[in-house]
Amino acid sequence: xxxxxxxxxxxxxxxxxxxxxxxxxxxxxxxxxxxxxxxxxxxxxxxxxxxxxxxxxxxxxxxxxxxxxxxxxxxxxxxxxxxxxxxxxxxxxxxxxxxxxxxxxxxxxxxxxxxxxxxxxxxxxxxxxxxxxxxxxxxxxxxxxxxxxxxxxxxxxxxxxxxxxxxxxxxxxxxxxxxxxxxxxxxxxxxxxxxxxxxxxxxxxxxxxxxxxxxxxxxxxxxxxxxxxxxxxxxxxxxxxxxxxxxxxxxxxxxxxxxxxxxxxxxxxxxxxxxxxxxxxxxxxxxxxxxxxxxxxxxxxxxxxxxxxxxxxxxxxxxxxxxxxxxxxxxxxxxxxxxxxxxxxxxxxxxxxxxxxxxxxxxxxxxxxxxxxxxxxxxxxxxxxxxxxxxxxxxxxxxxxxxxxxxxxxxxxxxxxxxxxxxxxxxxxxxxxxxxxxxxxxxxxxxxxxxxxxxxxxxxxxxxxxxxxxxxxxxxxxxxxxxxxxxxxxxxxxxxxxxxxxxxxxxxxxxxxxxxxxxxxxxxxxxxxxxxxxxxxxxxxxxxxxxxxxxxxxxxxxxxxxxxxxxxxxxxxxxxxxxxxxxxxxxxxxxx
Amino acid sequence: xxxxxxxxxxxxxxxxxxxxxxxxxxxxxxxxxxxxxxxxxxxxxxxxxxxxxxxxxxxxxxxxxxxxxxxxxxxxxxxxxxxxxxxxxxxxxxxxxxxxxxxxxxx
Ligand SMILES: Cc1cc2nc3c(=O)[nH]c(=O)nc-3n(C[C@H](O)[C@H](O)[C@H](O)COP(=O)(O)OP(=O)(O)OC[C@H]3O[C@@H](n4cnc5c(N)ncnc54)[C@H](O)[C@@H]3O)c2cc1C
Ligand code: FES
Numbered sequence: 248x249x250x251x252x253x254x255x256x257x258x259x260x261x262x263x264x265x266x267x268x269x270x271x272x273x274x275x276x277x278x279x280x281x282x283x284x285x286x287x288x289x290x291x292x293x294x295x296x297x298x299x300x301x302x303x304x305x306x307x308x309x310x311x312x313x314x315x316x317x318x319x320x321x322x323x324x325x326x327x328x329x330x331x332x333x334x335x336x337x338x339x340x341x342x343x344x345x346x347x348x349x350x351x352x353x354x355x356x357x358x359x360x361x362x363x364x365x366x367x368x369x370x371x372x373x374x375x376x377x378x379x380x381x382x383x384x385x386x387x388x389x390x391x392x393x394x395x396x397x398x399x400x401x402x403x404x405x406x407x408x409x410x411x412x413x414x415x416x417x418x419x420x421x422x423x424x425x426x427x428x429x430x431x432x433x434x435x436x437x438x439x440x441x442x443x444x445x446x447x448x449x450x451x452x453x454x455x456x457x458x459x460x461x462x463x464x465x466x467x468x469x470x471x472x473x474x475x476x477x478x479x480x481x482x483x484x485x486x487x488x489x490x491x492x493x494x495x496x497x498x499x500x501x502x503x504x505x506x507x508x509x510x511x512x513x514x515x516x517x518x519x520x521x522x523x524x525x526x527x528x529x530x531x532x533x534x535x536x537x538x539x540x541x542x543x544x545x546x547x548x549x550x551x552x553x554x555x556x557x558x559x560x561x562x563x564x565x566x567x568x569x570x571x572x573x574x575x576x577x578x579x580x581x582x583x584x585x586x587x588x589x590x591x592x593x594x595x596x597x598x599x600x601x602x603x604x605x606x607x608x609x610x611x612x613x614x615x616x617x618x619x620x621x622x623x624x625x626x627x628x629x630x631x632x633x634x635x636x637x638x639x640x641x642x643x644x645x646x647x648x649x650x651x652x653x654x655x656x657x658x659x660x661x662x663x664x665x666x667x668x669x670x671x672x673x674x675x676x677x678x679x680x681x682x683x684x685x686x687x688x689x690x691x692x693x694x695x696x697x698x699x700x701x702x703x704x705x706x707x708x709x710x711x712x713x714x715x716x717x718x719x720x721x722x723x724x725x726x727x728x729x730x731x732x733x734x735x736x737x738x739x740x741x742x743x744x745x746x747x748x749x750x751x752x753x754x755x756x757x758x759x760x761x762x763x764x765x766x767x768x769x770x771x772x773x774x775x776x777x778x779x780x781x782x783x784x785x786x787x788x789x790x791x792x793x794x795x796x797x798x799x800x801x802x803x804x805x806x807x808x809x810x811x812x813x814x815x816x817x818x819x820x821x822x823x824x825x826x827x828x829x830x831x832x833x834x835x836x837x838x839x
Numbered sequence: 840x841x842x843x844x845x846x847x848x849x850x851x852x853x854x855x856x857x858x859x860x861x862x863x864x865x866x867x868x869x870x871x872x873x874x875x876x877x878x879x880x881x882x883x884x885x886x887x888x889x890x891x892x893x894x895x896x897x898x899x900x901x902x903x904x905x906x907x908x909x910x911x912x913x914x915x916x917x918x919x920x921x922x923x924x925x926x927x928x929x930x931x932x933x934x935x936x937x938x939x940x941x942x943x944x945x946x
Contacts, residue, residue, distance in 0.1 A: 285903065286896065286904075286905055289903040290898075294898070294903070395896070416895055417941075417944065446903070447894055447895060447897050479872065480871060481870050481873040481877045482872055482874035482876075482877060482918070482919060483872070485899065485900065576901045576902045577900075577901025578900060578919055579919070688888055689888075690884045690888050691884060694884055734887075734888045734889050735888070737853060740937055742883065742891060743888045745895050
């Protein structure tokens with residue numbers, strides 16, 4: 248072993264959930280180490296986010312300097328999150344979100360975020376601003392911070408997590424972690440898809456290693472695609488700038504390759520809510536994919552967006568807020584500004600953005616595996632079948648409690664050194680692609696898998712395609728993964744090596760998601776089956792919980808956790824149910 | 840949209856084994872609006888997988904700031920510098936190279 252690091256709580260992941268967990272744990276007085284696969288405070292989805300923090304308006308109105316609708320209430324938020332999630336939500340986690348959000352927002356303000364807008368029930372700030380505030384706080388309280396370190400596997404002893412194997416991406420050295428508790432905060436698995444809106448570090452390693460170590464995964468078939476993502480030019484591909492602009496501007500014109508305004512064929516109420524609120528992700532992604540699948544898509548598999556009837560002045564107003572001088576983050580969008588002015592279309596489409604499923608946790612954020620906690624996007628969270636409320640709030644409220652609870656657990660647990668043999672065999676397995684002299688190119692295999700995932704696990708699915716994709720993945724797992732070989736044998740910043748290691752995780756998660764999608768013979772939220780187009784509340788108000796079993800896995804249905812809101816019954820066509828859920832929204836305004 | 844190829848000249852150097860840096864030329868299909876990073880992605884995925892540039896946790900959208908380099912001699916972000924034809928890609932300084940276009944931490 249090249250290096251050994253001992254700590255009380257190891258946090259895996261340096262996004263908002265990881266940082267908030269690390270701060271919370273450290274505030275209990277235990278030693279905390281946070282390992283981030285990428286640059287500190289500049290990796291994962293959090294810095295990419297807009298970003299909105301959403302909570303109940305009444306609590307918000309009680310925070311000095313903020314707007315917030317005093318007539319809003321926790322009950323209304325509960326109603327809205329659950330109807331948006333099409334009743335598949337874990338209601339205990341929804342309650343936790345609502346209860347913890349006001350305090351988490353107060354802290355963020357105290358730690359120095361800048362608020363750009365505040366409305367009925369949300370503030371709008373930036374993801375990078377949130378990360379900067381969390382980084383300052385983590386440093387101030389004394390969290391050990393490691394960057395460019397990727398965790399490869401957890402080590403368990405007698406049913407509890409006691410350590411982990413890590414890899415220093417720059418040097419190629421292995422790191423042994425000895426710890427009393429682990430908080431998994433590794434985010435989503437965007438990298439399994441192409442195109443994608445996420446950063447390149449999000450390969451689902453944390454979900455896969457938690458699952459390998461014995462924790463359960465749930466609702467993996469629910470994958471949110473963001474609509475109106477740039478598909479061209481290549482340098483902008485994956486940027487959600489048109490999504491943000493179209494939402495803030497309240498519309499625009501979407502056309503297919505025949506020039507038809509395809510939203511016109513849908514119910515006007517659904518279209519209105521589906522354009523002006525964050526229901527747009529599920530509704531417009533669904534409608535976009537339908538055009539693409541019917542052969543009316545753009546060259547890169549999308550549609551076209553122009554400003555349509557939205558006055559240029561309105562666009563300028565939104566741009567001034569969202570991308571002053573047409574610079575969105577470091578992207579120079581001035582060309583697009585000109586196109587919008589001239590009402591010229593750009594090519595946009597739907598791409599993987601948020602993973603609704605994840606590691607199964609209880610309301611203390613404990614997984615099935617003792618000592619392993621999970622928070623943020625990698626956990627099966629509060630949003631059920633469809634996220635409209637803020638994942639930014641989710642990562643912070645969950646990070647706060649997961650960190651706190653992990654620290655309490657660590658205060659009574661012992662440090663145990665992982666067994667030498669276990670570590671040797673994990674290292675040997677990790678080194679295989681590096682040692683194999685001849686074999687398949689990891690980057691090439693990855694790209695083929697990513698494109699197939701986008702095609703088969705998108706917003707519209709059917710049995711035939713899912714079964715074919717399952718067969719494809721099985722073949723990759725059996726025939727290709729064992730034969731991956733890096734061309735370069737250097738350990739120093741070896742991209743191919745990482746690609747090979749990540750690919751195993753991505754294929755594992757894709758297989759689980761595909762089988763979960765096959766089993767769920769209904770349509771709900773972001774999961775639509777052409778061959779099972781009804782939302783079936785009689786049979787399918789259950790979570791698909793996945794555990795390792797022998798060489799494979801088994802999926803068991805778990806009834807939805809209900810605390811306050813009764814579940815609906817009956818079967819309803821997908822879009823009709825969506826409309827019903829939209830119409831169940833409380834009287835509070837805003838984009839959520 | 841793919842049309843003619845362009846020549847992309849890339850700085851290569853692994854200080855742990857190489858005595859000095861060298862340059863390697865690759866033929867990359869040109870697409871209007873492609874960034875230097877798009878060219879590197881193409882090379883890595885199709886022509887030479889031994890190439891190192893910071894992308895294992897890159898954002899490709901101008902947020903993380905880890906892809907700095909020289910594009911035809913001019914400093915910039917590889918992922919947000921649009922290329923228009925033949926191009927040379929180098930690190931900001933050869934002295935701080937970890938491998939190829941990846942520089943050491945803190946540089
Ligand atoms: C483009 C985009 C825009 C978005 N905008 C919004 C928005 O406006 N509002 C909103 O509410 N939500 C938004 N979301 C969703 C939201 O940003 C995410 O759900 C949230 O930030 C997730 O936080 P997290 O801390 O759980 O994970 P992330 O921020 O993704 O962080 C994951 C961390 O884990 C690390 N990691 C991964 N694997 C390993 C490993 N093996 N070893 C060590 N570290 C590892 C990563 O490097 C990263 O540091 C957006 C998402 C995207 C992609
Ligand atoms: S890759 Fe992040 S700024 Fe270029």
